[in-house]
Amino acid sequence: MKAMASVVSSLNSFPERMPRVAGMLGALISESQFDFWAREFGSITAWRRVFARVQSLRMEGAETLSIELRPNRNFQSAEPGQHVNVSVEIDGRLCNRSYSLSRPAEGGCVSISVRREPGGLVSNYIHDHLRVGDVLELSQPYGELVEGLAGAPTQLFLAAGSGITAIYNLIAEQARRGEALRGELWYWEKQVERFCFTEELDALCQTHPQFSVRRFCNAGDSSSLYSTGRLSPEVAAPLCERYLNASVFACGGSAFVGAARELFSDVAGGFYAEAFSPPQRLGEAVAEERFFEVSLTRSGQTIAVSSQQSLLDALEEAGHQPPHGCRMGICNSCSCGQRSGESQNQLNGEQLRGAGSVRLCVSRANSNIELDI
Numbered sequence: 341m342k343a344m345a346s347v348v349s350s351l352n353s354f355p356e357r358m359p360r361v362a363g364m365l366g367a368l369i370s371e372s373q374f375d376f377w378a379r380e381f382g383s384i385t386a387w388r389r390v391f392a393r394v395q396s397l398r399m400e401g402a403e404t405l406s407i408e409l410r411p412n413r414n415f416q417s418a419e420p421g422q423h424v425n426v427s428v429e430i431d432g433r434l435c436n437r438s439y440s441l442s443r444p445a446e447g448g449c450v451s452i453s454v455r456r457e458p459g460g461l462v463s464n465y466i467h468d469h470l471r472v473g474d475v476l477e478l479s480q481p482y483g484e485l486v487e488g489l490a491g492a493p494t495q496l497f498l499a500a501g502s503g504i505t506a507i508y509n510l511i512a513e514q515a516r517r518g519e520a521l522r523g524e525l526w527y528w529e530k531q532v533e534r535f536c537f538t539e540e541l542d543a544l545c546q547t548h549p550q551f552s553v554r555r556f557c558n559a560g561d562s563s564s565l566y567s568t569g570r571l572s573p574e575v576a577a578p579l580c581e582r583y584l585n586a587s588v589f590a591c592g593g594s595a596f597v598g599a600a601r602e603l604f605s606d607v608a609g610g611f612y613a614e615a616f617s618p619p620q621r622l623g624e625a626v627a628e629e630r631f632f633e634v635s636l637t638r639s640g641q642t643i644a645v646s647s648q649q650s651l652l653d654a655l656e657e658a659g660h661q662p663p664h665g666c667r668m669g670i671c672n673s674c675s676c677g678q679r680s681g682e683s684q685n686q687l688n689g690e691q692l693r694g695a696g697s698v699r700l701c702v703s704r705a706n707s708n709i710e711l712d713i
């Protein structure tokens with residue numbers, strides 16, 4: 341144990357030695373043993389996994405907690421608007437959730453913001469139990485909203501609820517890099533006290549005169565500071581004129597993003613969106629529920645799944661714990677092999693017949709299928 345302590349401490353002190361030392365250690369110790377002992381000695385060093393220590397916590401509005409994290413050196417640099425999967429052990433069970441990067445990266449740290457969801461296992465655990473100094477495991481960052489920033493002279497940002505975290509990160513990172521902001525943010529919340537990053541966004545409006553923020557709240561007691569109305573053709577009409585051929589970014593619940601897509605995808609120069617949950621496909625009537633058998637080739641089990649639930653939900657209900665992250669069809673961590681049968685991706689409507697790769701979180705069975713699980 342003493343020898344292991346000295347190895348871990350030497351890796352902490354001289355991280356640049358990591359690849360060479362890890363190569364030498366490979367013959368002596370497994371990756372999981374190394375990670376285990378590093379954690380035992382209080383280090384976030386790991387062979388390949390990304391661990392991050394909580395540096396600070398701060399509330400943003402009434403229900404959102406921003407967590408500043410210092411990841412280990414395995415973390416790749418993040419792009420604006422990306423997300424990470426966060427793994428938390430709750431009552432002995434490893435739970436994964438996807439959270440957007442929020443505050444701009446600083447000094448090797450990244451920030452995520454977590455809104456407390458009613459009944460949300462992970463969000464409530466994080467709000468109630470996470471402390472400075474705790475360690476979380478992260479995935480590498482993912483997400484492609486940043487693509488819309490390239491060569492976009494004007495930008496329209498649409499955010500609803502916790503969709504503001506990724507949108508704020510897109511905006512604030514541009515400002516941090518010294519780029520001029522041109523465009524506006526329209527931001528919806530259900531209650532006034534939920535608005536996040538208020539001071540920061542107002543400060544950006546001051547320092548970037550060609551950027552403005554309009555906040556919407558339909559709660560009865562909202563003041564003149566807030567507009568009312570949902571994202572509709574009437575509300576959006578002036579935006580469609582102002583942002584013809586501009587880059588439009590939308591982030592929020594699936595209904596909000598679906599409405600934004602209908603309004604802007606044909607008029608914008610580029611439409612970039614991420615929704616929190618797989619949408620009911622636009623224009624699709626809810627089909628009659630049917631049940632199929634999913635055969636799991638590795639475990640030899642067969643489970644019944646409804647045509648109206650995702651394969652991931654069905655597997656979890658049956659007691660399986662397939663790897664997953666975002667549950668939105670973005671991160672790809674739930675992808676697994678389908679050997680036979682037919683499934684359908686609910687995001688894009690694509691049907692997979694026979695063998696291929698299926699994203700469990702956004703796919704449903706259209707027939708009996710076989711999965712490599």
Ligand code: FES
Pocket residue numbers: 664665666667668669670671672673674675699700701702
């Ligand atoms: S969990 Fe992220 S794509 Fe399925």
